[in-house]
Amino acid sequence: MKINKNYIMKGSNKRAKISIYGDVGMISGDIKKDLDSFGDVNEIHYQINSYGGYVSEGFTIADDIINTGAKLISEGMGIVASIAAYLLIIPDKNKGGEVWAHENTIIMFHNPSGGAWGEAKLLRAEADALEKIEDILINTIMKRIKGLTKEEVRQKVADTWYLTAKEAKALGLVDKVLEKIEVEEPKTDLKMIIPENFKRIAFTNNIHAEPKSANKGVDMPKCKCGKEIAEGQEMCFECAVKKEKEEAKAAEKNRIQNINVICRASNLSDEFINKLIDSGKTVEQCS
Known part of the structure; x- marks a missing residue:
């Protein structure tokens, strides 16, 4: 794995994955060097979350x-x-390329900007260069866009053009919108089998199953469910068991969600994901 302050790159089995998070700054040389270190690659999957940077x-x-x-x-x-x-x-697209975007992604196109100092001839040259860069951007958009003319696209870009992932897909700029992963309730049997004699022993936080008042007529502390509990206890035995079940269920749901998110981001097969879920292990335990 190659780590730079603005990107992360990893590769295996002739595939490379690049995650660019931050400015598109002076990173092209490092990306080229890191990419070359993987040798020949058949697929490059790159993620982008960036406000932009240097055109060059x-x-x-x-x-x-x-x-x-x-x-x-x-x-x-x-x-x-x-x-x-x-x-x-x-x-x-003609070479099998794909553009994905998460459903909450915002995409923005605008005209390039720059600056120059000097005589009029130099300033005109700078303006000409910006227009040429603009043409490259417009032509790249036109390779994918549908339903809009080149002049319509040029005007939208000049006005600063914001698109949601679904809007971009409708226009052909995005091929697939990645929707949120819905995690099913865990199928694991979370029933707790507790021996009867265990109820007579401290369970959690010194909880006993059947607290008894030392003196009749003395008000005993009560659990939030209304049952009397011994001094110093936080809840009754039944509520403690219920809490343990809820925590176990939440932990299992979180484990399955993490497996889905991490494994799908790494393009692992459904078969592998299901086996990992059934094993009861976390992603970290398989690393």
Whole structure:
């Protein structure tokens, strides 16, 4: 695994995964070096959550991953804006490329901006360069867009264009919207078998099953359910058992949810996920 302050990269079995979280800054050289260290790759899956950054860096990263000849799968998360939005949509459908976005992702396109200082000729050259960069962005959008003309797209980009994942999918910019994973209630039998004699021993927090008043007529503390409990106890035995069951159920649900989220993010098969769930182990225990 390669870790940079703005990205994480890992690779195995001729597949590479890159997670870009933050500015598209001076990272293209490091990404190229790390990608080359994996040798030939057949698939590059890259996640992006970024407000954008340097156009030149975005173009370089795009060229480097396209030139590998690998199948490209991009995945938008959070906010994907400016040059990051360009990176999101470069996978070529004709070569099996795919663009994914989580359902709460916001995608934003706008015209490039820059600055220059000097004589009029230099300022005009800077303006011309910005328009050429704008054309590259528009042409990249047009490779995927449907239902809009080039001039309509150009105007939307000039106005700063925000899209939800579903809006982007409707226009062809995104191929698949990744919806939230719904985790089913655990099927594990969580019934607790407690020996009768155990009820006569301290259970949890010094809880006894049948507290008795030392003196009749003296008000005893009560559990929230209304039953009398011994001095110093937090709850009655039945409520303690119920609490233990609820905590066990919540822990099991959390275990299954973590397995689904982590394994699906790593593109592991349903068969593997189901076996891991049935084993009762966590992802960490299998690492």
